[in-house]
Amino acid sequence: MAALRLHLPDEAATARLGASLARSLAPNLDSNAPAHEHGLHIQLQGELGAGKTSLVRALLRALGVTGHIKSPTYTLVEPYAISGICLYHFDFYRFTSDQDWLEAGLREHFEGHAICLVEWPDKAGDLLPRADLVIRLGITSSGRDAILEAHSNAGAACLAAVAATVSGDSY
Ligand SMILES: Nc1ncnc2c1ncn2[C@@H]1O[C@H](COP(=O)(O)OP(=O)(O)OP(=O)(O)O)[C@@H](O)[C@H]1O
Ligand SMILES: [Mg+2]
Known part of the structure; x- marks a missing residue:
């Protein structure tokens, strides 16, 4: 599948990517449009401090979320309602067992129309469904590298919209 x-x-570039991702989701957030039919599942991979939360914060800001945006490190998930669309920001770093997953009812979040942004998806093992888009962030001597990979048609549409707003290797 397609990749970018x-x-x-610098952090400003991470923020610009977050805003670009937000715009790529915008058709789903248009209040005149029907709710996103199948939801969207975006996974964020990368080591501690790679910039996963920074990217999600920038995306949420660009969608109009104001006030403090908490990292869901301890709560596993932070919910947002934006123009009638549900968006869930997950962080599975401290996720431990299948039991937690069932008790929290988290699976349901992935089965509806919501947009799910997931940090540390690997910690949830096989419990997560396939992602539409995977974003890998890596720390380099001069900032961060980002690789975006589409794994579905919805992810490819999102990727194409982001690609249209950025140019080449340096962003
Ligand atoms: N492109 C960039 N270049 C340099 N520094 C950056 C860049 N983007 C973000 N940062 C910085 O890197 C750090 C990223 O922290 P952040 O909490 O977003 O990481 P994370 O991947 O969510 O980590 P964790 O796995 O602990 O949740 C912040 O201090 C931020 O300022
Ligand atoms: Mg984080």
Whole structure:
């Protein structure tokens, strides 16, 4: 499937990518449009401090979320309602067992029309469904590298919209 590689020299570049991702979701957030039919599942991979939360914060800001945006490190999930669309920001770093998953009812979040943004998806093992879009962030000596990979048609549409707003390797 399609992929896009970007260099993010500083945090402002990470923020621009977050805003670009937000715009790629915008058709789903248009209040005149029907709710996104199948939801959207975006996974964020990368080591501690790679910029996963920074990227999600920038995306949420661009969608109009104001006030403090908490990292869901301890709560596993932070919910947002934006123009009638549900968006869930997950962080599975401290996720431990299948039991937690069932008790929290988290699976349901992935079965509806919501947009799910997931940090540390690997910690949830096989419990998560396939992602539409996977974003891999890597720390480099000059900032961060980002690789975006589409794994579905919905993810490819999102990727194409992002690609249209960025140019080449350096962003
Ligand atoms: N492109 C960039 N270049 C340099 N620094 C960046 C860049 N983007 C973000 N940062 C910085 O990197 C750090 C990223 O922290 P953040 O909490 O977003 O990481 P994370 O991947 O969510 O980590 P965790 O796995 O602990 O949740 C922040 O201090 C941010 O300022
Ligand atoms: Mg984080």
